[in-house]
Amino acid sequence: MPSLQFPLRDTPAEAPALRAELRAFLAETGRDWPPMVPAYSWMGFDRDFSREVGKRGWIGMTWPKAYGGGERTALERYVVLEEMLAVGAPVGAHWIGDRQSGPLILRLGTEEQRREFLPRIIRGEMAFAIGLSEPDSGSDLASLRTKAEKVPGGWKVNGRKVWTSSAHRCDFMIALLRTAPAPDPKAKHQGLSQFLVDLRSSGLTIRPILDLVGQDGFNEITFDDVFVPDAMLVGQEGNGWEQATAELAFERAGPERYLSSLPLLTEALNDLRAEPAAPEAVGRLLARAATLRQMSLSVAGMLQEGHTPAREAALVKDAGNDFEQALPETIRGLVDPARTPPQVLEMLGLMTMVARSYSLRGGTREILRGIIARQLGLR
Amino acid sequence: MSDIRDMLVEQVDRLLSDRADPATLRAAEAGTWPEALWAEAEALGLPLALVPEGMGGTGLGWGDAAALWQALGRHAAPIPLGESMAAAALLAGAGITPPTGLIALGLPGEAIAWGRRAGHLALAPGGEAALHAPTDWQQGRGLIAREPADRPVLGAPLAEGRLPGAYGPDAALLAGALLNAARIAGALETVLLMTVDYANTRKQFGRPIGGFQAVQQLLARCAGEVAAAGVAVANAGRAADRRGLAGAEFEIAAAKVVAGEAGGTGAEIVHQVHAAIGFTDDHPLHLFTRRIWAWRDGAGPERLWARRIGDAALARGGAHLWADLTSRDEEPAA
Numbered sequence: 014m015p016s017l018q019f020p021l022r023d024t025p026a027e028a029p030a031l032r033a034e035l036r037a038f039l040a041e042t043g044r045d046w047p048p049m050v051p052a053y054s055w056m057g058f059d060r061d062f063s064r065e066v067g068k069r070g071w072i073g074m075t076w077p078k079a080y081g082g083g084e085r086t087a088l089e090r091y092v093v094l095e096e097m098l099a100v101g102a103p104v105g106a107h108w109i110g111d112r113q114s115g116p117l118i119l120r121l122g123t124e125e126q127r128r129e130f131l132p133r134i135i136r137g138e139m140a141f142a143i144g145l146s147e148p149d150s151g152s153d154l155a156s157l158r159t160k161a162e163k164v165p166g167g168w169k170v171n172g173r174k175v176w177t178s179s180a181h182r183c184d185f186m187i188a189l190l191r192t193a194p195a196p197d198p199k200a201k202h203q204g205l206s207q208f209l210v211d212l213r214s215s216g217l218t219i220r221p222i223l224d225l226v227g228q229d230g231f232n233e234i235t236f237d238d239v240f241v242p243d244a245m246l247v248g249q250e251g252n253g254w255e256q257a258t259a260e261l262a263f264e265r266a267g268p269e270r271y272l273s274s275l276p277l278l279t280e281a282l283n284d285l286r287a288e289p290a291a292p293e294a295v296g297r298l299l300a301r302a303a304t305l306r307q308m309s310l311s312v313a314g315m316l317q318e319g320h321t322p323a324r325e326a327a328l329v330k331d332a333g334n335d336f337e338q339a340l341p342e343t344i345r346g347l348v349d350p351a352r353t354p355p356q357v358l359e360m361l362g363l364m365t366m367v368a369r370s371y372s373l374r375g376g377t378r379e380i381l382r383g384i385i386a387r388q389l390g391l392r
Numbered sequence: 393m394s395d396i397r398d399m400l401v402e403q404v405d406r407l408l409s410d411r412a413d414p415a416t417l418r419a420a421e422a423g424t425w426p427e428a429l430w431a432e433a434e435a436l437g438l439p440l441a442l443v444p445e446g447m448g449g450t451g452l453g454w455g456d457a458a459a460l461w462q463a464l465g466r467h468a469a470p471i472p473l474g475e476s477m478a479a480a481a482l483l484a485g486a487g488i489t490p491p492t493g494l495i496a497l498g499l500p501g502e503a504i505a506w507g508r509r510a511g512h513l514a515l516a517p518g519g520e521a522a523l524h525a526p527t528d529w530q531q532g533r534g535l536i537a538r539e540p541a542d543r544p545v546l547g548a549p550l551a552e553g554r555l556p557g558a559y560g561p562d563a564a565l566l567a568g569a570l571l572n573a574a575r576i577a578g579a580l581e582t583v584l585l586m587t588v589d590y591a592n593t594r595k596q597f598g599r600p601i602g603g604f605q606a607v608q609q610l611l612a613r614c615a616g617e618v619a620a621a622g623v624a625v626a627n628a629g630r631a632a633d634r635r636g637l638a639g640a641e642f643e644i645a646a647a648k649v650v651a652g653e654a655g656g657t658g659a660e661i662v663h664q665v666h667a668a669i670g671f672t673d674d675h676p677l678h679l680f681t682r683r684i685w686a687w688r689d690g691a692g693p694e695r696l697w698a699r700r701i702g703d704a705a706l707a708r709g710g711a712h713l714w715a716d717l718t719s720r721d722e723e724p725a726a
């Protein structure tokens with residue numbers, strides 16, 4: 014069995030100073046955030062906040078200076094991410110661009126695309142959505158049918174995307190589209206391509222879908238003869254599947270896959286002091302959090318070295334999702350509603366609901382475990 | 393440093409592959425001391441590996457120890473080598489030159505594996521370390537691990553010394569917790585491998601059971617736990633190298649909690665996948681899983697260590713939680 018290795022990593026020497034800056038910024042900016050903000054964190058959306066983050070150089074930190082990036086290390090960026098997540102900052106307006114769309118453009122985009130998009134992402138001005146899922150294609154993503162047909166000067170797109178987080182507030186979407194029919198049902202991974210789609214294109218309709226909390230978090234997007242110029246193809250035509258799966262290593266690798274509910278522990282902790290069962294339960298949570306943090310740092314280190322740790326990322330995401338989902342339930346088992354401040358109860362209630370999404374978004378638990386099982390050598 | 397570690401781990405893995413076969417493990421459980429294995433471990437200088445070179449040892453650190461102990465766990469090594477290494481390290485820490493031969497490690501309330509074979513015993517309560525030569529041993533046997541487990545009859549100590557502050561007031565318990573966590577992490581690696589192998593060969597309904605998604609999902613979960621245990625142990629070893637045992641209390645506690653939980657979940661899964669054959673005495677699976685269960689309780693169960701972490705965090709309060717978690721391996725900003 015080629016077992017997965019997670020060599021330990023240290024955070025970079027710059028970390029303490031960077032943390033101090035971030036903590037000062039977040040303490041000030043986040044003073045009046047209602048519980049809804051940390052409950053949604055990177056699924057939340059706040060352009061003003063993202064612009065402020067951009068001003069401080071915390072978006073596109075690792076990208077070349079030529080595009081406005083910081084040329085800092087992936088592990089410095091990691092420190093910024095975990096500080097943001099630890100307080101549940103509303104990072105959604107720049108999160109996707111910083112995490113995956115920007116890196117994709119940097120890696121495979123044309124020079125024009127880089128110059129067009131990267132500086133705006135870095136300034137926190139351009140928000141990206143992820144256009145993968147469709148009504149009939151969820152886990153079986155490669156079966157997707159939204160198609161782009163060649164027309165003079167570009168592509169004509171027809172079909173539907175769904176669950177597209179924050180699309181109604183975003184500017185662009187990286188869409189995985191079918192540019193050629195699959196040669197046969199077993200080869201459905203062929204004939205897919207990635208495009209930069211302007212969400213204000215004519216023929217493109219965005220319909221918000223309320224989530225179970227009642228928030229307009231995600232959307233259905235209908236393409237009705239939407240024209241996408243040739244210049245908006247990303248990478249190679251027909252190579253979309255390989256490109257998108259490499260992107261998934263970035264999408265799944267980050268600390269947002271275990272930290273989503275941590276702000277609840279921070280918020281609730283002082284009110285658990287009278288509960289006799291709290292020390293053991295809290296201790297177990299912290300033991301896990303510290304371990305997941307090391308696993309997550311290890312994956313960040315692999316990315317820093319230019320590897321594509323897709324399987325390691327799948328394992329850490331799966332283990333992390335278990336933790337972040339268990340956390341609200343554990344806290345619920347410890348709080349006495351009669352003696353707990355409404356602020357804490359509200360965050361607990363919200364996270365109890367939102368937590369269901371952790372093991373769905375970015376690949377379900379079952380799909381991740383399928384990836385791990387194949388890595389183990391099970392067929 | 394890490395090259396030496398890898399080399400040693402490889403040596404120990406090789407030694408145990410040769411010498412710690414299931415027959416030896418079973419004989420040890422029936423009370424036969426694996427003399428050949430112990431002799432080779434001594435010939436490699438392992439019992440004194442953590443003792444400074446000036447005192448006749450190899451001068452390895454806790455991180456190296458954790459990696460070696462994990463290797464012991466991978467093979468369910470039927471000798472208390474890890475205990476003897478830790479005992480020698482504590483004695484040396486207190487300025488007492490460790491004797492040669494097997495040294496037992498005394499932990500509060502616990503019977504000592506193979507105490508009867510140990511010429512000496514190290515105790516380390518309250519920041520002191522003491523070397524004893526027990527006058528006798530009350531012989532017993534571990535209920536779950538089945539190994540000889542004995543309790544010493546003590547006379548006056550042969551030597552006593554103070555441990556430096558970095559060892560803290562319960563150095564033996566911390567070293568024991570790291571040892572047991574590491575062994576669990578190692579044994580989990582082995583049972584996962586065994587079970588993947590089994591799932592790929594055992595056929596039902598005309599196909600290997602490893603082809604069934606239900607089985608795949610279980611083993612994927614198990615792999616996540618195995619990875620977590622390994623990372624928690626490595627992190628604890630690194631922390632102890634940097635800050636001493638007492639300074640690594642959080643990481644060691646976390647390792648014992650995570651490895652203990654992983655041990656419970658992992659053992660449950662590998663038995664489920666092996667089904668009846670794995671429940672037999674003949675099958676080697678239980679040589680590992682019984683030890684995992686026993687090691688979970690060694691040097692304190694998860695509950696005890698979780699409480700230590702939780703008590704400290706609750707006392708510090710929510711405002712410090714994240715900062716405390718992230719500052720442990722970082723120099724404070726100037």
Ligand SMILES: Cc1cc2nc3c(=O)[nH]c(=O)nc-3n(C[C@H](O)[C@H](O)[C@H](O)COP(=O)(O)OP(=O)(O)OC[C@H]3O[C@@H](n4cnc5c(N)ncnc54)[C@H](O)[C@@H]3O)c2cc1C
Pocket residue numbers: 142143144145146147150151152153175176177178179231370373374375376377378379380383605
């Ligand atoms: C909050 C949230 C935000 C999201 N944001 C986005 C976004 O921005 N962009 C985007 O493209 N998508 C987004 N998604 C969609 C997400 O990627 C999908 O929900 C996910 O891929 C699963 O697809 P599905 O919901 O169609 O479930 P299905 O694929 O229909 O799965 C249903 C159930 O069957 C199981 N299952 C399916 N196939 C298998 C199999 N082979 N083996 C075992 N079990 C299987 C699944 O694990 C699941 O339990 C979001 C989802 C959520 C919840």
